[in-house]
Amino acid sequence: MSKGSLTVLQLYPNEMNIYGDYGNVLTLLRRITWHGYEARLKYHLPGKPFPKGVDIIIGGGGQDSGQDLVAADLIKNGEHLRAQSSDGTPMLMVCGLYQLFGHRFITNTEQTIEGIGVFDLETIAGPTRLIGNIITQSNVFGRIIGYENHSGVTHLLGSQKPFAFVKNGAGNNGRDKTEGAVSHNTIGTYLHGSILPKNPAVADYLIEVAAMRKFGEFHPEIIDDHFAELAHKTAGKLGR
Numbered sequence: 001m002s003k004g005s006l007t008v009l010q011l012y013p014n015e016m017n018i019y020g021d022y023g024n025v026l027t028l029l030r031r032i033t034w035h036g037y038e039a040r041l042k043y044h045l046p047g048k049p050f051p052k053g054v055d056i057i058i059g060g061g062g063q064d065s066g067q068d069l070v071a072a073d074l075i076k077n078g079e080h081l082r083a084q085s086s087d088g089t090p091m092l093m094v095c096g097l098y099q100l101f102g103h104r105f106i107t108n109t110e111q112t113i114e115g116i117g118v119f120d121l122e123t124i125a126g127p128t129r130l131i132g133n134i135i136t137q138s139n140v141f142g143r144i145i146g147y148e149n150h151s152g153v154t155h156l157l158g159s160q161k162p163f164a165f166v167k168n169g170a171g172n173n174g175r176d177k178t179e180g181a182v183s184h185n186t187i188g189t190y191l192h193g194s195i196l197p198k199n200p201a202v203a204d205y206l207i208e209v210a211a212m213r214k215f216g217e218f219h220p221e222i223i224d225d226h227f228a229e230l231a232h233k234t235a236g237k238l239g240r
């Protein structure tokens with residue numbers, strides 16, 4: 001018997017999904033089901049009404065052109081998303097949408113694409129791409145692994161907390177050893193690969209928060225993560 005339903009919302013699946021980010025969506029849907037809940041999926045497309053009744057919000061990466069296509073719609077829904085984040089809705093934003101959840105992204109043509117300010121950060125296009133396997137360490141999740149591929153150089157501002165700290169790789173900017181950002185239950189990161197299949201603890205965190213918010217309790221099932229653990233271990237041995 002289902003413990004209830006949890007609904008995942010994917011932002012801009014056509015424009016912001018060029019690095020296999022749908023793998024994160026699939027992982028959430030599968031693990032929601034394995035934990036005994038009914039998994040539902042909704043999409044938000046540019047220009048359409050923002051869906052109601054969602055429990056987890058997820059977004060991926062895209063080229064500068066893709067970011068430009070969704071920017072106006074994101075700004076239009078920015079107040080709602082900021083409120084959802086402040087209220088504790090679990091979210092995962094990868095690469096392009098991570099950047100646009102900051103204050104602004106300045107492209108290599110010096111165009112400024114305004115963000116919605118969920119994170120206190122800004123991103124400027126750098127001269128070279130930061131590409132390769134990356135290993136990070138989180139105080140909450142332990143070792144987090146993935147693959148980064150971005151030209152954006154991101155700087156955390158004020159007291160903005162990073163998602164993790166870089167052990168091997170570039171992270172936000174290749175200098176200060178920070179990777180991603182976290183605010184309330186909203187996570188931003190440059191880790192592709194995708195991040196959730198190789199790091200199921202992060203997926204389960206999003207699911208647990210969603211279940212606690214909706215039902216007031218979360219009783220996880222025991223999941224055989226043998227293959228996920230092998231993938232995590234193998235990826236951690238790969239060179240840069």
